[in-house]
Amino acid sequence: MRSLQLSFLLLSCIIISANTYEGKKKEALRSWSELTRGKKDQQNFETRFRLYTDRAGGNCQIFVNQLETLDKCHFNASLPLVMIVHGWSVDGILESWIWKMAAALKSHPEPMNVIIADWLTLAHQHYPIAVRNTRTTGHEIARFLQWLEESVQFSRSNAHLIGYSLGAHVSGFAGSFINGTKKIGRITGLDPAGPLFEGMSPTDRLSPDDANFVDAIHTFTKQHMGLSVGIKQPVAHFDFYPNGGTFQPGCHILHVYNHIAQLGIAGITQTVKCAHERSVHLFIDSLLHKDKQSTAYWCNDINTFNKGLCLSCKKNRCNTLGYNIREERLPKSRRLFLKTRAHMPFKVYHYQFKIHIINEIQGKPIDPAFTMSLTGTKADAKNLHIPLVESITGNKTYSFLITLDNDIGDIIMIKFKWELPPLWGNIWDTFQTIIPWTKGTRRPGLIVKEIRVKAGETQQKYTFCPQSTDNIHLHPSQEKIFVSCEDLFQTQNRK
CATH class of the missing domain: 2.60.60.20 (PLAT/LH2 domain)
Known part of the structure; x- marks a missing residue:
């Protein structure tokens, strides 16, 4: 009974109970045409596009259809663009990992534009409403990229969207909504959200069709009451499952009691964030520790992997987790497994x-x-x-x-x-x-x-x-x- 109560509390901090909102599920997943009716000529975006800078202030906002903001923020159309897309927001503020990732990207030897897609006004809602809003945000990101292409000849193939949790599906929708035959260059899903996306068709979640190359890192697919915080099914060309993907070292559920003692009810949220957000820190790690890149191996399941039977790199059976992945389009999603440590650098x-x-x-x-x-x-x-x-x-x-x-x-x-x-x-x-x-x-x-x-x-x-x-x-x-x-x-x- 105690375990069941703990599981219920755990999920309550991440998602609104699926049973409570079952009646709203159809509303959350209704067609895009209904969601965007009457918005075709909308000039004011809900999403704010913040160009990360090393100067004081940390970011500079770019406004669609205002070319002068590109000059003001020193956007360089000849450089690649990496866009960070956050997930569902509990407190309505940008989480600290966003700035850590932006700084890590800017520290990379390859120069790039780093933009933070701030959709807090749409993400700071009840979970099913935030799910519905992922389509709205995806459409606005698609329009932003189209505007860059039309105004300063920035190629969408040079865009890399990095989406965490709900932000992974936002990125997927951006890739599917963008006009024309050419696709966004790359989408990375960091523990893509599971509730209301698990088992859905490729058009209703992140999928390999959304960009020229799609990779995903699954770190919290452990199920409670039939639901998991992160999506378990493959959603990319390469799907990485560190430590099996269900849970992560240093994030054991037993630690929840210590966290509650220290932080009160917020301790449960902290425990859940540990495994869910590990995907983010694994990606940051790949940027900060270039000499310690984590290798993952193609395998059917974690039990087979634990026997050491999948450590082959022949015929591209292994790949690098994170930013420096070898990009290769595959006809079918490929699951890769690896072990990691509990802290940076994560490589073993x-x-x-x-x-x-x-x-x-x-x-x-x-x-x-x-x-x-x-x-x-x-x-x-x-x-x-x-x-x-x-x-x-x-x-x-x-x-x-x-x-x-x-x-x-x-x-x-x-x-x-x-x-x-x-x-x-x-x-x-x-x-x-x-x-x-x-x-x-x-x-x-x-x-x-x-x-x-x-x-x-x-x-x-x-x-x-x-x-x-x-x-x-x-x-x-x-x-x-x-x-x-x-x-x-x-x-x-x-x-």
């Missing part, structure tokens, strides 16, 4: 491990805890927990994903340990002693024959064998050293 290094284990111990399958320590040419990684999700049985190869926060270079040695608390270690030794397992003195255990590794970021492959072949059995609390099979072969030949 992905490794697939395949371990061949033979279980000689008779009886039921066992569930041991293993750790590894890696020695690399640049650094070491110690006491890594091995996330096996199945019991050790027979003669089998187990595959899993390991991520590292730092680049350790080429792996040159692995220490593999069967972890067991001291108490259980003593019991195991006693148990092994009193039972006559085999002829002679050798005790059965686990045999780790081979460890194969693939590094996702470099696509490098390694194979490791036991350093010593005299005693190949692994028992609780024991550690074995594995070295490159090639190096081991060369050493044995020298003998």
Whole structure:
């Protein structure tokens, strides 16, 4: 019951209950022709277009059909345009991330115009009304781009719209409403809003048809009461699902109690924003840390990805998350997965491990805890927990994903340990002693024959064998050293 109440409170801070507004759903999604009837000759836009500047004041407003404002704000039609489109507003003010993103864009080596599409008057409404207004704002952005094209010959193909939450769908509508056969250059959807968009047709949400290239980052698709804050379905040419897309490191729902204690009811909103807004900070991270670009990999689902089975970059199966993505139009949306850290820089290094284990111990399958320590040419990684999700049985190869926060270079040695608390270690030794397992003195255990590794970021492959072949059995609390099979072969030949 407590969990259900918490879920209800959680969604209440993000969306107005779907049941409460079910009667308004048709109104929120009614046709564009009805929404714009009588507005064709409207001169006053609800959306304000603020050109971001490094000077005092931070921005300069451009007015449609007023060419002098382009000169006043120093708009350069020969440079690309990146437009930031915010989402639904609870308090009616521009959120701090907007200015952080604008500053990050301006810090990029490539010069550009950065415009903030301020649609607060339409976004600071009940959620279903704000959903309806996304079409109005999309139409105004389309008209703004058309005006730039007609007045100063700015090409729409040089425009990149970055929309967060509802702003992602606003950007999609802008792309679909713009006149002519040519499309906007690029649209990036940052955790596009889910309620009243999930399951809708491509014409009623962000879709790959809205620009020459569309990418999306999904960070909060965890469902509560059948709804999720961010849309789960693919909406782009490349759809990125960091950490599976349902939730993000450092944003665990259990933290909501701490946030409530510190911030009151506003703490729930803060908890929800953490995962939803992570999409924004992942994108900003791609601008600020050019030497630490996060790589994502094409995969069917997060469970397959967690086994390390999708770390291939062949045939464009991987891509870079964020601003520096490789733009490629695809006939079908492609889902890409990756892991991240809980804070900037978010990049981690992905490794697939395949371990061949033979279980000689008779009886039921066992569930041991293993750790590894890696020695690399640049650094070491110690006491890594091995996330096996199945019991050790027979003669089998187990595959899993390991991520590292730092680049350790080429792996040159692995220490593999069967972890067991001291108490259980003593019991195991006693148990092994009193039972006559085999002829002679050798005790059965686990045999780790081979460890194969693939590094996702470099696509490098390694194979490791036991350093010593005299005693190949692994028992609780024991550690074995594995070295490159090639190096081991060369050493044995020298003998």
